[in-house]
Amino acid sequence: MHELGITQSVVDAVTDRLGPSPVRRVRLEIGRLSGVVPDAVRFCFELVTAGTTLEGAVLEIDEPEGEARCRTCGTAFATSEVLPLCACGSADVEVLGGASLRIREVELVAREGHPGDVRGAEVD
Amino acid sequence: MCATCGCGGDGVRIGEAEHGHGHGHPESVVSDDGRSGDQSHSRRVELEVDLLAGNDALAGRNRRRLDAAGVRALNLMSSPGSGKTTLLERTVRELGAEVPCAVLEGDQETALDTDRIAAAGARAVQINTGAGCHLDAAMVARGLDALDPPPGSLVFVENVGNLVCPALFALGEHARVVIMSVTEGADKPLKYPHMFRTADLVLLTKVDLLPYVEFDVARWVGYAQRARPGVAVLEVSATRGDGLDGWFDWLRGLVTSPVTSPVTGSVTTAGSPPPPPAPG
DSSP: OHHHHHHHHHHHHHHHHHTTOOEEEEEEEEOTTSSOOHHHHHHHHHHHHTTSTTTTOEEEEEOOOEEEEETTTOOEEEEOOSSOOOTTSOOOEEEOSOOOEEEEEEEEEEETTOOOOOTTOOOO | OOTTTOOSSSSOBOSSOOOOOOOOOOOOEEEEEEEOSSSEEEEEEEEEEETTHHHHHHHHHHHHHHHHTTOEEEEEEOOTTSSHHHHHHHHHHHHTTTSOEEEEEEESSOSHHHHHHHHHTOEEEEEEOTTOSSOOHHHHHHHHHHHOOOTTOEEEEEOOSOSSGGGGOOOSOSEEEEEEETTSOTTHHHHSHHHHTTOSEEEEEOGGGGGGSOOOHHHHHHHHHHHSTTOEEEEOOTTTOTTHHHHHHHHHHHHHSOOOOOOOOGGGGTTSOOOOOOOO
């Protein structure tokens, strides 16, 4: 259940960087070949955000496919398989992407007169 | 707990530990998203934080420390009961006089394995993860503090028995060895591809039991090669001694090979060619 630790690291990263501002929405990217199960992260999210600035926030997860290239015939193709097969029949396939595991974006609630303690913020 | 690596306050027990890394993290960029309908502004913050970057950075630190001491480290991963500790006991006894061996033992609880390794004659430190299902780079850093492996030695990191979670977490190792026994299914490399696709060596243990179990070795080799094309494969019995010369030769090759492979998280190394510590 490494998703519990991964989800905890989301909360820690957001609170570490963005301070006490309440969070309305979090968008993650969990590649289909990352080895992390998005549903498990969703399951853990409510648990680990309780009592934090992320409590009640909406969790959105992008799940990009992997990119693969066949070492036998050179064809590039999208895949959601960890061990993809090329259409030419070869299993000797290099996986080039789809393993990302990151926070893309956070939406903060900034109340009137309380812009929040946002480190490194550049606000127009 | 640390924001990105999870170190500290986690129930992990390794005796005295150094929490030695800084907490500098990538800068955020904030854009104003205007009003959102209630009494608040909504502000979008693009973070682009890699959730394994903290662990990977610590793994890199472990690796540099090992390289500076001329120490080579292996990450041994398998399901529980594959025979990792028995293999290490025999390795320590038979190779230890030629190549100094030290062991970091990862288990949820008990120091039973450390006691076995110490009785076999090697320096060993137990890492108890408590509820944790894998070792991470921070635990290994603390374990290395306690282990203090001698220059020129070989450090075996016996990960928590688990074919899923440890695959994600780089420790700073020079090679990954995935171990399974003939009492498990030959199709395990396809069932647990995240683990097998980053292996530098796949080791089949308990081959002395082959007459008593249905295990198709040729089919298993094919599956292992499918999960990790070109991966080195060895078949051993730690109790009877079959194949151990090949295992020891592979370890000698690792000790004498130049350090070339970079330290990265496991998933980003998928599909890259295995490093070549093949015995000469």
